[in-house]
Amino acid sequence: MKRIVFLISFIAFLGVLNAQTVLMDENPGQDTIVPKWGKNRQNFIHLYFGYSMFADNFSDIYTDQFFIQAPNLKWLSSHDFTIGLRYKLKITSFYAMGLDLGWNNKTFSIEQESDKSFPTPIVHNKEKIYYNTMSLEYFNRINFDRRGNKIGKFLDIGAYGFVCIGSVHYTMDILENMNSGYSTKTEVKNYSPDYLVKNGYGLSARLGINNFVLTARYRMSDLIKEKYNFFPEFPRLEAGIQFSIH
Template structure:
């Protein structure tokens, strides 16, 4: 009887060891698979907010705008795939709102479409549009960073599909007792380019990016250098990460 009991215990012990090995192997593989995802791992995804300001140089084919009130606001998701300790690839998917407020001058949007000097009563001359963007990038990582994004430089190109567009002008009526101000707003503008593209340079760390963006449509399309004059092509701002 004792002999059979010892044999049974030995068999049970061997089976339990085998089962434990299988369990440990499975858990280890799951942990290793989970470790592929992270800020400095093989794959990573995070969301972000962006704020930027539109600006440009005073050129013949560029309309002048009011800098601080000509801005962009956006939200997006960024993916990253690490190629090595130094290099990574990825892409952004973003939605963005852009606004250009024109200064009173001969190239303003009001004068281009109404063919008349701007009256002194004009308060606002504003072009706005929303868009969806796709932006692949190449990343160069710098220095040691642990399991963080660390410091890096991104070189990116982007394509932008305009979804909505509007032009608004606002007047005051100093000699009218009944009406103080009035607004004229037009939508679905046929004179805007629906497909935009350009270049973007970013310097970043674990928490944010600073970026400089250039809309490059006019480099490959000479027709855009004709009237109506184009809004300034540069935009600079900040990406703030919602997760890192």
Template sequence: MPVLLLALLNNYSRAQDILLEEDVNADTSEVIKGPNKKKFSHNYYGLAFPVSADSMGSRINYGKSFELTFGRRMKWRLSNNYALGLDASYHLNSYNLRQTANKLLPNDSVHKKERLRLHQLGLGFYNRFNFGKRGNYIGNFIDLGFRFDVPIITVHVTEDKITAGGVNNGRKVKTKTNDLRFVEDFNYSAYFRLGLDKFVVTASYRLADLFITDPNLYSQYNNGLKKYSELPLLNIG
């Protein structure tokens, strides 16, 4: 009986030795997704404002004009300091048009308020250069990219107040015109982002015209216009 008990204890201790020698890390998967891992994607939004010069005939009210962006960003890290990425985005470019005597966009009529709105879908490609120390968060980086935008909805809005009631006994008139023929089917921009810890500064510079060149399109105004003067090219936010 004692011999049998010793044999059982010996087998039990060997079984314990085997368990203690198992490498539990062999079954642990490497984490590859995260802000500074091999793959990362996230939703984002941003607000920017036109800051470059406007043009005669297409003056805007700065501060009341803006670009609102929502999108999805994807990034693939190729080395510790370099990554490639894609931006899929929606942009609302809203331009508050200044009412002046030499106004031409989209005509020379003066209103109480007037806006040009472009709803655009964009696809961008960017290079990311990381620098400085960082953990598993955004960290410090510079993005240099190129974006292709397609205006899917184009809208011109005017608002006016009237002293008389008019046929509908109202005091305010608002017009809305869609599918604007003078806007190009697409445009493209270069863009820049600077990330510092958890804060990001962005800038985009449009490289293509927004407005079509076609004298026949503007012939109704009898002013020899071939195309509208361009709106500001640079947005910062």
């Protein structure tokens, strides 16, 4: 009889153990976990593409000894293509900070006029200076609206530094052969011209709505080395658009 009572009690005890819920082993529902990565979360990173045009011209040279008139920029064929990664760290609902790593391909197309002196006084059919850089930017972001998990409207103010990873002075000439009636096309590429600096810095601003961004950059440092003070300075201000992939 005692064995039967013990057996019944043991089976009942096992049933009680099996019915208990161990809370520490439960997996909370996914909707109770706040994601750390997302458009309006604590962290966000995305790819972007950009196109800018220069908003000013080469600078004339004024000194006590001489005056040098700078060449004119060919606006439509001068530009800056950009591709980069942008990281944003959300601090509050209206403020964030971030880093921007970008590759910039700048093209300066020079008007060919009879009185030009930069980089040489020789008049060509085409003349361009290519300047490729890698840049790192720190920015502060102000958000303007309630937006849920999206980028929304924002203003970025930042500062950047860049390192030149390649530069080329390109010229193209077409020479007519009066005897044969044929023409000869000659292209010359001078890599890493000595008058260009290897690094610099500037200020930036962006105004955006979700994927679409208006951009402006002002380069504070010179592109021309100090020892070439008789060369005009390159355009400093550029403005354009960016499209963010997210």
